[in-house]
Amino acid sequence: MKPRFKKTHGVIERGEVMKAFSFSQRLKKFPPYLFAEIDKKKEQLRKRKVNFIDLSIGDPDIPAPRSVIETLYKTAKIKVNQKYSLDQGKIELRRSIKSWFKRRFEVDLDEDKQILPLIGSKEGLVHLPLAFVNKDDYVIVPSPGYPGYRNAARFCEANIYNLPLLERDNFLPDLSSIPLNIRNKAKIMYLNYPNNPTTALAPLDFLKVLVGFCAKYGIILAYDNAYSEVYFEEKPHSVLEVKGAEEVVLEFHSFSKTFCMTGFRLGWACGNEDLLAGLLKVKTNIDSGIFGAIQEAGRRALDNEDKYLDKLRKILKERRDIFVEGLKAAGFQDIYSRSTFYVWAKIPASFKSSIDYAHHLLTKKNIIATPGIGFGKDGEGFIRFALTVDKNKLRRVFSKPLF
Ligand SMILES: Cc1ncc(COP(=O)(O)O)c(C=O)c1O
Incomplete structure (x- = not known):
């Protein structure tokens, strides 16, 4: 392609034009x-x-809960919270996540190896493929689905396989419809229940089959549980309730929808230790931790705001x-x-x-x-x-x- 040229505003002394910037192919x-x-x-x-x-x-x-805002305000004044924070998040926050998870889903998580706080769940969902997906690998995304998953695949120049969520199947995917060559080439499958946009829930029986499928083909299951607390008649599950799920799963949670804290930017990933280590390695090279006062506010929400x-x-x-x-x-x-x-x-x-x-x-x-x-x-x-x-x-x- 021929370079395009644009007029400059005097930054170049000799010559009046310079090459225009263009977006990467990606x-x-x-x-x-x-x-x-x-x-x-x-x-x-x-x-x-x-x-x-x-x-x-x-x-x-x-x-957001009043006590959470007060905690944010109070703890913002503490000097240590004004400094770079640990990439892995505060241990106190990880402990709060651990006990909330146990109380809510009856699942035990190791606070050192199986929990990673995030700058909102979108941040972790979109960064995850950078750790595990190569150019031309496949990423399986639900259709319809949260747009972040597709874009995460695009950042890695991966191929996207659209997995339909159809009305006739209660908006659950038909895993048997995924062709064998895609199963073998897929690195990550994103799924999200309670589901945005269809509002569907995933029964535990389906989650068991899903975990078995991902384990069989060595596919990372990125299970987005951002709406786990926004339910009415039926209580949603964590996929980590399924025996052995921690072999293949990273589950993502968010304070945004649970505690109406969208602007705070706080979430977490939990599950497989090696997957978390990969995500942490990416994050360590991109961000420098979560504002300490936001972590304190999140703790307060999990510990006191049922x-x-x-x-x-x-x-x-x-x-x-x-x-x-x-x-x-x-x-x-x-x-x-x-x-x-x-x-x-x-x-x-x-x-x-x-x-x-x-x-x-x-x-x-x-x-x-x-x-x-x-x-x-x-x-x-x-x-x-x-x-x-x-x-x-x-x-x-x-x-x-x-x-
Ligand atoms: C399904 C789903 N996952 C993740 C997110 C991102 O949430 P967060 O604010 O935690 O980044 C959203 C936000 O709308 C969402 O709908």
């Missing part, structure tokens, strides 16, 4: 990040002073019930809302595509929702609503027909 393959695109649309609406209802991004409107979680689930359940009733009355037919704070619904038959319908909601109803195609090809035909606004606003969604 980065050129990244599609625009779904939520960054939606953010641009929101900004345009704000500029036009349009009063819209934002049901697009999974950033809960509910404040009641907050009960209250959170109550608020979200009420919202979910209002919203699902509203959708039914509005004529929607296939509506999924088993867990998380999302509702996943089939778009009305009169619309050609999920983008078409999202566009209709945005331009005609001032409602921002996420088109299913944004989560992968198998998300087409669906729309995702994030119930991250209060119940009165949610009721307003139904003040006019939705299609």
Whole structure:
């Protein structure tokens, strides 16, 4: 390719042009990040002073627990927390994670070898392949699925294998559909239950089969459990409840959705010791630990805020019930809302595509929702609503027909 040239602003004395910067081949393959695109649309609406209802991004409107914010404030004043922190996270935080995990899932984790705090779960999920995936290896990602998994594979120039999550299978993957050559070449399989965007849960029987499958083919199972505490009728599992799972699994957890701490940036990975060592090696070369006061705030949440979680689930359940009733009355037919704070619904038959319908909601109803195609090809035909606004606003969604 011929180099492109651009005018400079006087930094080069002789000659008026210099070679333009261009993205790496790797980065050129990244599609625009779904939520960054939606953010641009929101900004345009704000500029036009349009009063819209934002049901697009999974950033809960509910404040983090008060005691957590107070801990953050108090511990930010302590000098040691203002310095570089340990890459492996504070031992006190790892111990809190260990006891929370034991209390919640009846699983014992070694705080020195099997737990690694993260700067949010996305950070760990996206860095993991850098430790284990080579160019042209395969990474298996769910479709529909959280966009971070695909982009993690793209950073390593790996091939992406889309594993469909279909309505007829309760949005669980059909592992037998994965061709043998892909099974043999795949290094990582990402899966996520409670599932964003479909809201599906994974039964323990399925998790057992999944662990067996990954062990048989030597595939790392990156199990994203970011929504483990956002449930209603059925309590989600940890895949580490499955006997022997620690041989092949890294499970990811997040404070973002559990304690509405999205801005704090805190999560953790746990499970296989060697996998954690690889992830830690990558992280040590990229970041320099998590702000100590945020780690203290996270400890406080895990140790003392079980009641907050009960209250959170109550608020979200009420919202979910209002919203699902509203959708039914509005004529929607296939509506999924088993867990998380999302509702996943089939778009009305009169619309050609999920983008078409999202566009209709945005331009005609001032409602921002996420088109299913944004989560992968198998998300087409669906729309995702994030119930991250209060119940009165949610009721307003139904003040006019939705299609
Ligand atoms: C399925 C899933 N995994 C991971 C994340 C990232 O969460 P965190 O804030 O912990 O990075 C999100 C955020 O929306 C998510 O939906």
